[in-house]
Amino acid sequence: MLSVTAKDLMEEFRLELLNAETDVAFRPIKISDISRPGMEMAGYFTYYPAERIQLLGKTEMSFFRELPVEDKKDRMERLCTYDTPAVVLSRGLDAPAELIDAANQVGVPVLRSDMTTTRLSSQLTNFLESQLAPMTAIHGVLVDIYGVGVLITGSSGVGKSETALDLVRRGHRLVADDSVEIRQEHEGNLVGRAPELIKHLLEIRGLGIINVMTLFGAGSVRNYKRIGMAIHLELWDQKKQYDRLGLDEETMKVFDTDLPKITVPVRPGRNLAVIIEVAAMNFRLKRMGINAAQQFSDQLTNVIEEGDRDDY
Structure with a gap:
């Protein structure tokens, strides 16, 4: 099966890796679809597409900051699974400590870009569709x-x-x-x-x-x-x-x-x-x-x- 890695995204879009361990950058990405986990931030994970890249923008992070402390930890632990290929933050947003801790536990790369969320989503999708096409x-x-x-x-x-x-x-x-x-x-x-x-x-x-x-x-x-x-x-x-x-x-x-x-x-x-x-x-x-x-x-x-x- 064709795949790219988080390291490929880092090189293509000049993304910053926020994890302490650099080995997580080699986790494979096998699906071109991008997910913006707004419903997941609210606690609804019934149909959570864990195998997709999770893109967090200003809307998701603004909602996350208003959650109680215990909910913040729960959301990020459920967001970062062994199937999650990467979590990407747009607009140069700071990654909350709960996200970094949850990502490090299961080896999910956390990446950051200065691009706007819409533009980043479009460029990531186009790149992945090109690389993962039959x-x-x-x-x-x-x-x-x-x-x-x-x-x-x-x-x-x-x-x-x-x-x-x-x-x-x-x-x-x-x-x-x-x-x-x-x-x-x-x-x-x-x-x-x-x-x-x-x-x-x-x-x-x-x-x-x-x-x-x-x-x-x-x-x-x-x-x-x-x-x-x-x-x-x-x-x-x-x-x-x-x-x-x-x-x-x-x-x-x-x-x-x-x-x-x-x-x-x-x-x-x-x-x-x-x-x-x-x-x-x-x-x-x-x-x-x-x-x-x-x-x-x-x-x-x-x-x-x-x-x-x-x-x-």
């Missing part, structure tokens, strides 16, 4: 073409990397070559990036490994990109019937997302970079409601129907 690796190339993340797949040696190099030379941006790490951050939202070891690198057979950012500049690469469509390259098969109108809509399933897919046959003389570039532009037009293939089909149908009426 991830898979696909053999292929990911390129940003006119703002569309195009995942290029195909068998080894079919020309994926060479096509990506040609696209970069035409002004588009490389995201990943050979291996694309794909995370489903939200339903229907696939984000691809390169493994850290091969980021910004392209492997061209006969030439070797090249650094795209060094050769073409920082504007030729991206660290990550949302994937909009997939293009599968395959060697031309004379016996196979390929779509010539563009009405057939294939999909490629990644997690729960159906990714639009186009199969492009490869043979000498075909400029794959131009074909993929136009495919990306046509994809954008379809999202804007302009479908050239459907318009042609409708016009053809109208001509046929008019011809039939003339026969009568």
